[in-house]
Amino acid sequence: MRAFRIIGPLKGEVVEQKVYEIKANEVLVRVGACGICGTDIHIFKGELPLKYPVVPGHEISGEVIEVGSEVQFFRKGDKVAVNPNLYCRKCYYCKRGLVHFCENWKAIGIHLPGGFAEYVKVPEFLLHKVPETLSFEEAAFAEPIACCLHGIRRLEISTGDKVAVFGLGPIGLIHIQLAKMSGASLVVGIDLIEKKLKIAESLGADYTINAGSKDPVKEIMSLTEGRGVDKVIEATGSPKVLEQALRVIDYCGKILVFGVAPP
Structure with a gap:
């Protein structure tokens, strides 16, 4: 099979390698689509502490090709x-349902x-069936949308709230839509690129601001x-933008720091 792997900062290659052998509890998936996340860019630039080489990509959808002998729910x-x-399902946090804080956490596309x-191999418990009515491209959005949903739920947007979204990449644009669906009466999108502002407007933003002008x-x-x-959603990772977020939040408001700031 072919795979793209990052072998060091700003160095990548396409290689031919053997298809993975799966364990009893694993599933072999033929990749249908895989999104390019900001995390993948950070890996490529050498901005994350990890061991190279790595095959990136964690926003994945596909088709089951082979199942291990102990797999029960997929065919x-x-x-x-x-x-x-x-996540390990055994540590202090996993036992309390806080699997995103797992003390033994590893991620497909980063550590694996x-x-x-x-192709990619995946433990059965990390797979979710997708309706046939969804395309692979649409299904690949399950992971980033899930992350945004978690943030939106923590933010607790109420009907009538005014919300500002700083940064209109894919994550910011997802947040624009979720904020409107959560009942916000005013959703403001902020970015430096006019094209992104137009897309935000088409997806429900009530007002957009070009921070360059x-x-x-x-x-x-x-x-x-x-x-x-x-409510403010900070989706840029910029310390300067986070400072702006603090300046526009009302009393008793909440800020979701979603962007990954540089170390």
Whole structure:
């Protein structure tokens, strides 16, 4: 099979390698689609502490090709989406249902071979069946949307809330839609690229701000009669933008720090 692997900072190669052999509790998935996440870019640039080489890609959908002898709920031909977070189910946090804080956490596409390949092997408990009505490309969004949903639930957007979303990459655009679906009366999208602002408007943003030509703090305060917004979603990872988020949040408001800031 072919796979793309990162062998060091700013160094990658396409290689031919053997198809993975699966264990009794694992499933072999033929990759149908795999999104390119900001994390993959950080890996490629050498900005994350990990061991090279690595096959990146963790936003994965595909088709089941082979199942291990102990697999119970999946069969060859099933369309699936992958949860890339391998948690141990035994540590202090896993036993309390906080699997995202697993003390032995590993991730497909970071520590284990990911979806930038023709095939990926996955423990059964990390697979989710996908309706045939969804395309592989749509199903690959299951992972980033799940992350955004978790953030939105922690943010607790109420009907009528005013929400600002800083950064309109794929994650920010997902948050725009989820904020509107959660009942926000005003959703403001902020970015430096005009094309992204137009997409945000098409996906439900009520107002957009080009931070390259306007001061987002002044604009947001003007929109809210000087009070600021109830909720802010910071999806850039920029310390400067986080400072702006703090300046536009109203009393008793909440900020979701979703972007990954540099070390």
